Amino acid sequence: MMPNATKETVLEQLVATAIRAPSGDNTQPWHFVLDRGRNRIAVYVDEAKDRSPMNAGQHMAAIACGAAVENMLRMAGDRGWEARLEARSDAALAVISLEHAGEDGDANGKAEETIASRVTNRRLYDGRPTSPELLARLKSETPVLENVSTHWIDGPERLLQLASVMGRADGLIYSEKPRRRAILSHIRFDAACDAEVEDGLSVSSLEASAAELIAIRTMFRGPNWLFKLSGAPHLLGLRACKLVKSASGLCMVVAPEAPRTPYMDLLVGRAMQRAWLSLHASGLAVQPMMSLVVLESLLNQGDPELMGSHEDEISRALCTEFRALIPEVGNGRPAFLMRFGFAPPPSGRTGRRLLSAVTTVVSS
CATH class of the missing domain: 3.40.109.10 (NADH Oxidase)
Incomplete structure (x- = not known):
């Protein structure tokens, strides 16, 4: 205090x-x-x-x-x-x-x-379902905030369907070198693995194996053709799919399609933090899973430099498939997405x- x-x-x-x-x-x-x-x-x-x-x-x-x-x-x-x-x-x-x-x-x-x-806890979760009482409390603690709504998605069948499209979106996010370079630049390989670094991500917080860390440091720097030929996008997609399958559920923040203003983003952040704090106070682990939201944002920017060749069409198909699986969105747009569940504490955290x-x- x-x-x-x-x-x-x-x-x-x-x-x-x-x-x-x-x-x-x-x-x-x-x-x-x-x-x-x-x-x-x-x-x-x-x-x-x-x-x-x-x-x-x-x-x-x-x-x-x-x-x-x-x-x-x-x-x-x-x-x-x-x-x-x-x-x-x-x-x-x-x-x-x-x-x-x-x-x-x-x-x-x-x-x-x-x-x-x-x-943030990037571990595999144990797949244990949340009780109806807990879900009811989470819903009551996350009311609509100026047209920004929070939705709770659970059930093994729905998670299985969503895991597939979310995994493919993760693989697509990593498929272009500028995005890989940006991600790599934020990982603090220069610090001790368990250091609570003041900026960027500590290595231990990634929950990656030694082999995965080597792959990140080498393949992320390579040319696109080598990265894709290695099968890395598929493997990264499978990892994301596995993470979603291990969750108890997903929390999705939905915002109006328009206006897409900075203040609307602020409201999304407030709603997201409300949900995250409620989950944390209830003893649940949380990890943002933002690849599909980012792909939609890139599409809406309309800047060809932000999307790779032929990526536009694939991204639109993934976003359309995702929206078909989440009727909760209605006439809005998914603005933030995170998984939650039960897991041991993370191996590391950031400062x-x-x-x-x-x-x-x-x-x-």
């Missing part, structure tokens, strides 16, 4: 909680401007942190910032502080304004503890950059 808050420390405490949010490959694409005079925090997307094809349009970065915002709102509520979220039309993605933030009040610390211990690296303090 943090010490009693003062006007000089409240904002820093909130941002320290915000940066525990998940982000693609732990890129942490956010920056916070702390206005102590007005007791406000402005949230910005740091576009320089992730320029990979998977973050085309900075959609994944804005989603990560949304998760960070959700962390701050939860901590404020836990502390009994009054926090107001304002969407912004200028460069800031959002602003959080605080009132009555001088005391801890009836804080119980549960939100902070859950946020701090939340982690975060220093607070000073992601904040600017002003006094107005």
